[in-house]
Amino acid sequence: MKKKTFVLAVLCAVLYAGPALAHFGMLIPDTDELTQAKRTVNLILSFSHPFEGQGMELEKPAAFFVAVDNDQRIDLLPTLKKTEVMGHTAWKTSFTPKAPGLYTFVFDPVPYKEDAENNYIRHITKVVVDAYGEGEGWNTPLGLDTEIVPLTRPFGNYAGNVFQGVVMVGGKPAPYTRVEVEFYNKDGKRKAPNERMVTQEVIADGQGVFTFACPWKGWWGFAGLNTADKPYEGRELEMGAVIWVEMK
Template identity: 35%
Template sequence: MKKTLLAAVAAAAFPAMASAHFLLEYTTDTMIEAPGDVPVKLIFWHPFENGHVMDLEMPEEFFVIHRGEKTDLKPTLEPVRFTGGENEGAAFKGSVPVKRSGDYVLVTVPAPYFEASEDIYIQQITKSFLNRNELPTDWMEPVGLPTEIVPLNKPYNVLAGSTFTGRVVANGAPVAGAEIEIEYMAAEPDMDTAASSTPVTAPPPGGAVVAVSDDNGYFTFGIPKAGYWGFAALGSGPVTEHEGKDLSQDAVIWIRAWDLE
């Protein structure tokens, strides 16, 4: 039976091996000043603890939405290697053309990844956000993905110490009782060296940080620290099987929080 909690934030105790997988669409900034091509790296990783890097296959889709128009970015992708704190894995680098003012909603639909330790496939359909010249245009609109998290706060300038609210949907309908794992990018990719930085903090005790969506698909989380935060609604998508095995089709969103100065 699914749980229903109003604006719930909960902690769940998982063993260390169950630490969160997260697909990153990493750019060094979310606020873009000058027009041009913004470098991006796609990495499947455990950035909170600078943990294991999973091999990423060529995504099924990689595109950007700007002013309601979709641009295919898959031709920009090139395979690279990425080194985390534990190992090296296959990743991709690409670019996002940022010219006009407004929001740029970056979307990756990866190929399902087989997690042998759990005997399941994982597909993390991921969104992140860039903005040029502080003009909001697209951030609050659903993209129309099989499953996604729609932000209710402008996701590229959330204030540390405030809250972030999102809504989990599948085929446009709210998902009640979705388990949402929450990840801090304590270690960030270095765009030049293809390796991770030193983590700035350690994960909290008790395993993965988890929220649960309410009857209408909403969840709220208090943002304690500036930086990049990821939210993954586990198994929220409509597809539950791939090549004869269970599939966890997850909705992932990355936001950027800032300290007031």
């Protein structure tokens, strides 16, 4: 009996010691550009480990909107319809711009309770869609509690391009922020040689700037992670600034 208990304890220790999968708020459109031939964008909101294809429940977000040319904001929360991604609750909607411009979609979730890390997770997630080639000002902050302001145009990129951005917290650059990077392995065809290769990681410099080269075509997520000044419901609150960029 003692031997069985010892073996079980060792197995639990090994499992616990394994690397934790990275969480990502996900906001994936079916295109990063709208044209006369493609006038409506369809979007899926979810919460998951995107490379491993492991989903988590996403409550209806606290807020979801589109910023038009970084100015006018249109509330899209009432348009969300429940769907499923990776076997868990997710949300979907469609949007048809009325004019050319830059359309930045943003969702702010209800903080997710993560018992494995004894904290809550709030990933403010955005993606940029260019309508009819008129997108300007893509490097303009939206004034979110935390966000990644792109220094590389966040649409119309080739696979292999470098993506660069600034992690902002409270409207100011956040120096030396840890940025997790992960590929949306939607079809499951990509295989990591080991667990360390699933989530890439870079550290922003003293001005909050980070750089990463994306080797494959598809959607890449960047999550700048900081801890909120105040706890949420008695636990530490992870504040994630997330942006999704497609490489073609």
